[in-house]
Amino acid sequence: MRNYYLECLSCQKTYELRDDLSVCPECGGPLVPRTSKIENLKEKECTGIWRWKDYIPFAANITSEITLYEGKTPLIRGKKLEEHFGCGPIYIKDESRNPTGTFIDRGSAVLTSYAKSNNVKSITVPSLGDLGVSISAYSRHAGLHTTIYLPKTAPVSKYYQTLLLADSVRVRDNYESLLEEVKKIRLKHTLVAYPWDSRLIAGYRTLVYEIVKELRDVSTVVVPMGNGVLLLSVWYTFLDLGLKPTIIGVRGSKVHPVIMDISVERSKILDFAVSCVKESGGEIISVDVEDALEASYMLATLEGFMLEPVGASTLSALIRKALDPPVVLIMTGSTLKDPMMIEKMITRKRGRSIARSLGITKLRILEILSMEGSTYPYRVWKLLREYYGISIALRNVYKHIKDLEDMGLIKKVEERRQGKRTITYYSLSEPSFMHH
Numbered sequence: 001m002r003n004y005y006l007e008c009l010s011c012q013k014t015y016e017l018r019d020d021l022s023v024c025p026e027c028g029g030p031l032v033p034r035t036s037k038i039e040n041l042k043e044k045e046c047t048g049i050w051r052w053k054d055y056i057p058f059a060a061n062i063t064s065e066i067t068l069y070e071g072k073t074p075l076i077r078g079k080k081l082e083e084h085f086g087c088g089p090i091y092i093k094d095e096s097r098n099p100t101g102t103f104i105d106r107g108s109a110v111l112t113s114y115a116k117s118n119n120v121k122s123i124t125v126p127s128l129g130d131l132g133v134s135i136s137a138y139s140r141h142a143g144l145h146t147t148i149y150l151p152k153t154a155p156v157s158k159y160y161q162t163l164l165l166a167d168s169v170r171v172r173d174n175y176e177s178l179l180e181e182v183k184k185i186r187l188k189h190t191l192v193a194y195p196w197d198s199r200l201i202a203g204y205r206t207l208v209y210e211i212v213k214e215l216r217d218v219s220t221v222v223v224p225m226g227n228g229v230l231l232l233s234v235w236y237t238f239l240d241l242g243l244k245p246t247i248i249g250v251r252g253s254k255v256h257p258v259i260m261d262i263s264v265e266r267s268k269i270l271d272f273a274v275s276c277v278k279e280s281g282g283e284i285i286s287v288d289v290e291d292a293l294e295a296s297y298m299l300a301t302l303e304g305f306m307l308e309p310v311g312a313s314t315l316s317a318l319i320r321k322a323l324d325p326p327v328v329l330i331m332t333g334s335t336l337k338d339p340m341m342i343e344k345m346i347t348r349k350r351g352r353s354i355a356r357s358l359g360i361t362k363l364r365i366l367e368i369l370s371m372e373g374s375t376y377p378y379r380v381w382k383l384l385r386e387y388y389g390i391s392i393a394l395r396n397v398y399k400h401i402k403d404l405e406d407m408g409l410i411k412k413v414e415e416r417r418q419g420k421r422t423i424t425y426y427s428l429s430e431p432s433f434m435h436h
Ligand SMILES: [Zn+2]
Pocket: 008, 009, 010, 011, 012, 013, 024, 025, 026, 027, 028, 029
C-alpha cells in the first residue's frame, strides 16, 4: 500500500490520513488526500474503481468493497469534432455512463465501502441533487441507512430519484440553511458526507488514473466546475502523477434549472478550485443556457452523443477558444432523467399517482407527520406556520390531509374525545416512505 496523507489547501499543513478530520484543525481549510509521486499505474483484476485499489487513499481501512461497476468509462476520440474545429486530438471522457449518471459514483463507492467497513450504520447527506442520489444508490447496495437533505429548488427529477433510493428525504428552503442544520448533527454510527469529504475525493482520483493510463501526454483537461470538488481532485491527482496539464474550468454564468448543477453558490472550495486553474495556466469559462444547449446539440449531431446540456457544457470551452491538444473534455451528468418514469416506479406500489398532487404543502405535512409520529390537523396547521412559515386556513389543512389519506400516503390511527369534540390523529401509512 502507498502512503497517503491529507493536505490543507489553505495553509498547506499535512496530516496523517485520519477519518475524524473533515477540515484542517489549524485553519479550517479543506483537506485533500495526496501521496508521493506515482510512477507506474497498475490495474488490478477487480470490479469498478477497485481496479485502482493500490492508488485509492483509505483503501487500507476498507475490508468490504462496495461497487455498482462505476468507473472504466470510455475515453472516446471525437474525430468529427476535430474536423469541425480543425484541431485535435480531442477526447471525450464520458462520465454520464456511471451507474447514477455522474462521476460522483466513484466517490460514493469509496465512501460507502469505508462506512461499511468501519461500523457506520447511517449516512446523512446535504445535497443539491446528484450527491444524494449517488450515495443513496450505493447505500442501498451496501445496506446502509440514508437521510438526504435537499433544497426545494432541486430539480424534480433529482427529487424523485432521491425519493426512490433514500430512506429519508428532508426538503429545506435553500442549500445554506440545510447545510447549517446538518452541521449540528452528532449521531452515533452516523457519517455526515459533505461534498468535499476526503473519501469522496479519494474515489474521484480514479477518473484521472483512467485518463492517464490511456493517454499519457494530455495537454488540456476541461472540467465542469460544479462546487469545485471535482476540479480540485483532478488537479491534485495529476500533480501526484507528476503531470501538469492546463485545466479549463467551465461554469454556469447564471442560475437556471437546465444548468443549475454547474452554478452553485460560491464557496471556499470554489475559490481554491479557481486558484488551481490559475496555477495550471488555464482559465475559467462561463457558459449560459444557450451555450450549453449549443454544445449538447453539436455533440449529438456531430458525434452521436445524447448528453443533457449540463453534461455537454465542457464542449463550450472548445467552441469559445482554441485549446492545446490533446484535449480531454470531461462530460458528466445526465441530469434530466425522465422524472415521469421514476414517478411511475415510486407510485406502482401505491397504485396511484402522487406526482401531480404532491405540492410543497403536502410534502411539508408528510414531513411533520414523519417528525411527530402521529398528530392531529390543528397541530399540523400550527407547525406548518412555525417550521415553514406556511400560513393557510385550517380548513385547507383538513383538505390536504384528506387528499393525502385518499392517496394512501397517510392513515387515521386514533380518535380521541376532547369534551364534545373528536380529534383524529394521523400518521404516515408507509414508514419506509419518509421515516426519520
Ligand atoms: Zn490549514
